[in-house]
Amino acid sequence: MTDYVRQFKPFSEIIGQRRAIKFLKKVMASNKIPHAYLFTGIAGVGKTTAAIALTQAINCHKPMNYEGCGKCITCRQIIHDNFIDLVLVAPEGRYIKIDQIKELNRSLQFKPVSGRYRTVIIEQAETMNREAANSFLKTLEEPPPGNIIVLKVTEPLDLLPTIVSRCQKVAFRPLPSNEIKAWLIRELHQDKKxxxxxxxxxxxxxxxxxxISDSDFLEHRQESLLKLMKLPELEPESAIEMALEYSGKNKKATEDSMKRDPVIFELLGLWKTWYRDLMLIRxxxxxxxxxxxxxxxxxxxxxxxxKIEDFIDSFMILDNAQRELIRNPNLGLLMENTVLALKRRCRV
Ligand SMILES: [Zn+2]
Structure with a gap:
């Protein structure tokens, strides 16, 4: 669940990121716009939306209070997603590869085509492999003028320190639950519950x-939690069968794993919330x-x-499984070990 819908919004309509936006505007006012930003924070809190709003504000022909006017040709191009000087770089497969960075380095040598500034948004910058990161570092050291690079990352520690130190950091915080709830009621007309x-x-x-609202996530969640609750009663053979069911049995093709891994990651995360809640009550x-x-x-x-220790252990088993998953192991084996370890640990 990481590919969120990209939707244009001006700064004024971005929810819950007042501090980050205030900072971006302050920098614009100082007229010292850095050539590279590092936007940090979990997925879906407005990092890309803010990067696009920034692109609009710095390229608009008649900006007001450091916001795009929404009417000029540049603003309209950005709103309709056909602004040629907005470039997105995203991982191809698991990584951002050296060829993608070389291609980017080449294109940055040319002046922006229609705007004053070209913005390059690098999605999941932490997925740059070492070769790509080193090549990118050279661009960060001597960036051709007219370019603003926005690196997006969940956690800056996952990036080379030499990259982090060359960027202006802007933190995007998770939104308070109440603010999201109010937004869901207001914008998506959901009932309170x-x-x-x-x-x-x-x-x-x-x-x-x-x-979550656009999918059958809540229904799947119900089913997954009920299965977790039944785990203590299952025979080991049935527990293994359950693990294999989740891991997609004998499917081994990389494409399948690319689709399945995020689903399993979500499942492990969901089960973590279960033990987190149990600990919380205790x-x-x-x-x-x-x-x-x-x-x-x-x-x-x-x-x-x-015992509370068992809840903590179970939580950690799931947390470690999530980390393992990123390292691309044998999914069947990972799920088997995880489910059996949970079964051993808990009576619930
Ligand atoms: Zn404009």
Missing amino acids: RASLTARLSEGSIGKAIQ IGGTEEQLINIDFTKKLKTLSNVS
Whole structure:
């Protein structure tokens, strides 16, 4: 669940990122726009939207208060997604490869075609492999004028420090659950109960909240949590069968794994929320802090069945499995080990 819908919005309509936007405007006012920004934060909190709004503001013919006018030719091109000087670089497969960076370096040598500035947005900048990162570093050291590079990353520690130090950092924070809930009710006309659950599951990401709302995520979630609850009663053979079902059995093609890995990542994350809630109840947290609010009663009952250490261990098993998944292991084996480890650890 990481490919969120890209939608144009001016700065004034971006939700919950007042600080980041204020900073971007302040820099524009100082007339010292850096050649590279590093936008940090989880997916779906407005990083790309802000980068596009920035492109509009710095290229607009009649900007007002550091916002695009929305009417001039450049603004209209940006709004309709046909502005030629807005370039997106995204991983091809798992990585951003050296060839993509070489191609980018070449194109940056030319002046922007129609705007004053060309903006290059680098999605998941942490996926640059070493070769690509080194090649990109040279561009960052001597960037051709007229270009603004926006690197997007969840966590700056995943990037080479030499890259981080050459960029102006702007942090995009996760949104408070209440703000997302209010937005879901207002914009998507969801009822309060559904909006509340969706907001809690979205982990502060409006993009994720939209995706949950547009898919059958909530139904799948229900099913996955029920399976997790049944795990302690299953025979080991059935538990392995369940793990293999999730990992897609004998499918080994890379394409399949590209599609399946994010689904498994989500599943592991969802199960983490279950143990997180159990821990929370055990340490005396309030109902208001629960994620799986629709299972409150069940969670309260189950929280007394196992030791808190078991909940912590189970959470860590899932957290480690998520990390392993990124390193591209054997998915079948990973799920098998994870499910059996959970089964051993918990009575719930
Ligand atoms: Zn304009």
